[in-house]
Amino acid sequence: MIKAVIIDDEINAQNLLEKTLDRHFPNKFNIVEKCNSVDSGVLAIKNYEPELVFLDIQMPEKSGFELFKYFDVIKFEVIFTTAHSKFAIKAIKRSALDYLLKPINHVDLFESIKKFETRNRGSFAQKRLSLLLENLNVNDQNVNKIAFPTVEGFELIHSNQILYCKAESNYCCIKKIEGTTKTATKTLKYVEEILPATSFKRIHKTYVINLNYVVRYNKANKEVELTNGEKLPVSFRKEEEFINAILQNN
Incomplete structure (x- = not known):
């Protein structure tokens, strides 16, 4: 049986x-204790050394995030629970941690438990929670490291290393500036939400690009050229928004 603690x-x-x-x-x-x-x-x-902790975020005396300062080493996995859909959710997602919105339904709970059961153990919990605490203390444009969920566990990537992201069914391919590609087990929409909004822009239903690596835009062909020479399509619906973002970014 999975030993668990509920904090709410x-x-x-x-x-x-x-x-x-x-x-x-x-x-x-x-459930060893509530x-x-x-x-x-x-x-x-x-006292109990649980494998899993269900942790409420917003509590009267101390935020759930304060719990981690009492541990030098994190040996347990965490699933956050919150009634506030926007409260620190982006920081949690960026750290490849799970969360449940209240009132909790069994479908979302099933998905979180499935992730917990298939997730690699060891130092992963420590790394994810350390990253969470970093992400909570920076604003959107200063976010550097993001933990992208993968089949093996998660991949830590600096946002400034990402050239673009491409939708591949329910997965997302992340193209890095040095030429390698990593596959995240999340949709492009999910990935778009956790990327810094000041640097990344959706230009097509299939692509989100890093505006810092745009070389030129061909208005006639509706193609954007990136620093590696690749040319990606810009949809008609996204063109005006993309051009405005480029002008603001520069």
């Missing part, structure tokens, strides 16, 4: 999550 200041939310886990994952979880604050959660984690 709302008793009803604690009980609902526990009941949902019991109903849809029978005999899979052992806590209503960061402080009690820290004690429970140190």
